[in-house]
Amino acid sequence: MKRPVLLLYGIVSYAAFNISFLYLAGFLLDVGVPKSINEGNVASLGIAAVTNFGLIFLFGFFHSLMARQWFKNWWTRFVPVEAERSTYVLQAAAFLSLLMGFWKPMPAEIWSVTGWSAVAVYLVFAIGLTILLLSTFLIDHFELFGLRQVWSAGRGSSMPSPRFRTPLLYKLVRHPMQLGVMLAFFATPHMTVGHLFFAVAMTGYVLIGLYFEERALVREFGDNYRDYQARVTMLLPNPLRLFSRAPSKHAA
Numbered sequence: 001m002k003r004p005v006l007l008l009y010g011i012v013s014y015a016a017f018n019i020s021f022l023y024l025a026g027f028l029l030d031v032g033v034p035k036s037i038n039e040g041n042v043a044s045l046g047i048a049a050v051t052n053f054g055l056i057f058l059f060g061f062f063h064s065l066m067a068r069q070w071f072k073n074w075w076t077r078f079v080p081v082e083a084e085r086s087t088y089v090l091q092a093a094a095f096l097s098l099l100m101g102f103w104k105p106m107p108a109e110i111w112s113v114t115g116w117s118a119v120a121v122y123l124v125f126a127i128g129l130t131i132l133l134l135s136t137f138l139i140d141h142f143e144l145f146g147l148r149q150v151w152s153a154g155r156g157s158s159m160p161s162p163r164f165r166t167p168l169l170y171k172l173v174r175h176p177m178q179l180g181v182m183l184a185f186f187a188t189p190h191m192t193v194g195h196l197f198f199a200v201a202m203t204g205y206v207l208i209g210l211y212f213e214e215r216a217l218v219r220e221f222g223d224n225y226r227d228y229q230a231r232v233t234m235l236l237p238n239p240l241r242l243f244s245r246a247p248s249k250h251a252a
């Protein structure tokens with residue numbers, strides 16, 4: 001791929017992901033989008049459950065498969081290595097859009113809150129997204145979204161190998177990004193069966209994904225990561241444990 005094309009591909013993939021993710025926020029909150037999680041043609045509960053499960057499975061399957069090292073080794077024989085992450089980001093945007101586009105509403109209400117309670121729930125949603133966004137910058141936002149790779153290729157420089165990091169939120173939990181998305185999945189003032197289905201199934205997928213991610217992190221960072229696993233909890237912060245132990249000499 002020619003350098004300007006590679007750069008353009010990276011930028012387009014990044015933009016596509018951001019648009020689909022912004023749409024996801026509106027989709028979950030039921031605001032500002034033409035089709036939200038509770039809108040669309042209502043099918044029978046069985047049809048809706050099977051369709052929605054299939055959509056989440058498709059999203060999760062490709063999201064996990066394409067993140068595995070053996071898959072990357074195989075398909076970078078066809079895709080330039082510098083475009084690998086951007087392609088991953090693009091497929092995530094595509095499957096997320098597919099999921100939201102074909103999502104079948106399951107409108108029966110589970111809870112509904114208004115007034116200050118609703119404000120509190122919106123606050124949790126905003127905190128979740130803030131944790132998520134901040135964490136991407138703590139690890140390396142531009143590398144996670146493939147922009148650093150296409151930019152380095154454009155300048156003819158090679159990418160530095162990944163570094164183990166535990167800045168700020170990563171001292172509280174090992175997976176703040178996933179914690180952030182889970183908060184956003186459940187934080188709605190108007191919980192329907194469909195929304196709960198989405199939140200539970202996506203949480204299940206996140207937990208399965210974390211199992212594979214942690215195995216890859218141990219392979220990549222070895223004892224540094226094992227030591228980190230022993231000191232820091234996975235998703236829910238444990239302040240007592242955090243302050244009762246000396247920080248590791250491995251962590252950056």
Ligand SMILES: C[S@@+](CC[C@H](N)C(=O)[O-])C[C@H]1O[C@@H](n2cnc3c(N)ncnc32)[C@H](O)[C@@H]1O
Pocket residue numbers: 135139144162163164165166170174175176177178179213217
């Ligand atoms: C989508 S991010 C999710 C990161 C983390 N699971 C979280 O929830 O904040 C996945 C990428 O982050 C990298 N990663 C996760 N934890 C890391 C750490 N402590 N230091 C460096 N890279 C990390 C993984 O290697 C992977 O490429």
